[in-house]
Amino acid sequence: MKLFPKHENSPREKIAFRLHLIYSILEGFLLGVFALNEFIFIKSMNRSSFELGLLFQFSLLVFLFLFFINEFIKRIKDKPKLIFITGLVTRAPLFLFFFFPGDSEIYRGDGLYHVWFLAIFFVYYMGNPIIFPHINYFLRNSYRNENFGFLYSYSTSVNKLVMLVVTFGYGIWLDYDPFAFRFVLPMTSVTGIVSAWFLSKIPYRAVPGKKPITMGLYRSIRTSAVNMVKVLRNNRPFLMFQIAFMFYGYAFMASTPVVTIFYKDVLDLNYMSVAFYRNAYNIVAIVLLPFAGRFLDRVGAGRFGIVTFLSLAFYFVFVTLTQYFPAHFEAWGISFFWSMLIATTFHGAFAATMALLWNIGSAYFCSKEDSGEYQNVHLFLTGFRAIYSTVIGIYVFELIGYTANFLVSIGSLGVGVVILYLSFKRKK
Numbered sequence: 001m002k003l004f005p006k007h008e009n010s011p012r013e014k015i016a017f018r019l020h021l022i023y024s025i026l027e028g029f030l031l032g033v034f035a036l037n038e039f040i041f042i043k044s045m046n047r048s049s050f051e052l053g054l055l056f057q058f059s060l061l062v063f064l065f066l067f068f069i070n071e072f073i074k075r076i077k078d079k080p081k082l083i084f085i086t087g088l089v090t091r092a093p094l095f096l097f098f099f100f101p102g103d104s105e106i107y108r109g110d111g112l113y114h115v116w117f118l119a120i121f122f123v124y125y126m127g128n129p130i131i132f133p134h135i136n137y138f139l140r141n142s143y144r145n146e147n148f149g150f151l152y153s154y155s156t157s158v159n160k161l162v163m164l165v166v167t168f169g170y171g172i173w174l175d176y177d178p179f180a181f182r183f184v185l186p187m188t189s190v191t192g193i194v195s196a197w198f199l200s201k202i203p204y205r206a207v208p209g210k211k212p213i214t215m216g217l218y219r220s221i222r223t224s225a226v227n228m229v230k231v232l233r234n235n236r237p238f239l240m241f242q243i244a245f246m247f248y249g250y251a252f253m254a255s256t257p258v259v260t261i262f263y264k265d266v267l268d269l270n271y272m273s274v275a276f277y278r279n280a281y282n283i284v285a286i287v288l289l290p291f292a293g294r295f296l297d298r299v300g301a302g303r304f305g306i307v308t309f310l311s312l313a314f315y316f317v318f319v320t321l322t323q324y325f326p327a328h329f330e331a332w333g334i335s336f337f338w339s340m341l342i343a344t345t346f347h348g349a350f351a352a353t354m355a356l357l358w359n360i361g362s363a364y365f366c367s368k369e370d371s372g373e374y375q376n377v378h379l380f381l382t383g384f385r386a387i388y389s390t391v392i393g394i395y396v397f398e399l400i401g402y403t404a405n406f407l408v409s410i411g412s413l414g415v416g417v418v419i420l421y422l423s424f425k426r427k428k
Helices: 011-034 037-043 049-074 079-099 104-108 113-126 128-142 145-176 181-200 217-234 236-265 271-279 281-299 301-324 338-365 368-386 389-399 402-427
Strands: 328-331 334-337
Touching: 011 128, 011 145, 011 181, 037 049, 037 113, 037 236, 037 271, 049 113, 049 128, 049 236, 049 368, 049 389, 079 113, 079 128, 079 181, 104 113, 113 128, 128 181, 128 368, 145 181, 145 271, 145 281, 145 338, 217 236, 217 368, 236 271, 236 301, 236 368, 236 389, 236 402, 271 281, 271 334, 281 301, 281 338, 301 338, 301 402, 334 338, 368 389, 389 402
Parallel strands: none
Antiparallel strands: 328 334
16 A cells, blocks of 8 residues: 555655654654643642743743754754754653652642743753754655645644543543652653654755855854844745734734633633543544645645634634533533533644644745745744733733633734735735
8 A cells, every 4th residue: 555645655755754653653642741731730739820821931932042043953964863862851851750749738838849840841842943843854855745744744643643542541640640740741751752763763865065154153143033034024925924923823822821721710620621622622633634734735824824823713712602601511520511612623623724834834935945944933933922922811811801811812813814815815
């Protein structure tokens, strides 16, 4: 059976696909565990909404360092080795969770465990600005254009299936022992290091004829900043894409942590219920991802983005409605809210499309050789909007409430949709 039915099987593509698939499975375990981090932080560790905002913000704020990291990466010829070392250094500290206490009273005090929690995950997230652009670059280097979206979506489907199983199992354990993270998070340390090793083995060919870098680091950083500006200035479709993403990014970063607080304070969910809502949408995403990959290849990132943004907007709409229509039923230890079930469906559509749009969308605006640089621009702007989005979102929530927070985010997504629509309409 051919892996690529439309074309002759490519040995290079097959090797890259298998390695990326294994990487996706292992990362699925990590992400399935991390899906409950925020709820653990506010429920088991009894932390505040602003501290929760920091935990969420760290995962995105690290991309601001791309100015420095990008130039550092360019000077390293052995990029596979860089990926493995990055995985080792940033994921090894997760083992320290083994030494966290299992006493709720300790966490209620003014101890430093919540600081260590934030610090360990900040170190973990610091690896993402190095690893994420290389995923795009390695795969773009190995896959043909006609297979890129489809193969990536297939691996992502498997990734989400693993996430689904792990999060449900983890949620059951946390309901039995709210401090089970002391045993599970150290396991992610080993899994994360192994996954980085598999990623580093994906076939990689350096661009031939590339001149060695001779300028100093400071000058290179300035040049990198100038190049980022040039990319946006000279590629108007990509500029419009990123402007739209700024409005999407605000909505996502401002309201996602608030949804976690909503689970705890409004819906009063247990861990199993949170695991359901956090990952049941992956069932929808798993079904949609192969079709989403083909759809992205056919229509391009602009039109695809409209579907993505609207899916998230409707998700927030139905989450908001749950406050006013809280009808629900209990089964298997899970609280099923009717409005949240509809929201979960839209969340699944969002997860399927954004998994592709955020990770590889920028590659549709450039050549293979420039895909890494374009993704760096995309990720840097992600870090930039993380500076203010989560803080504003938490502030709006604390000042006015859940509904105001969600409505502002829905409006921001609407602006993003209009920008994308005008962008491809003008291009047409």
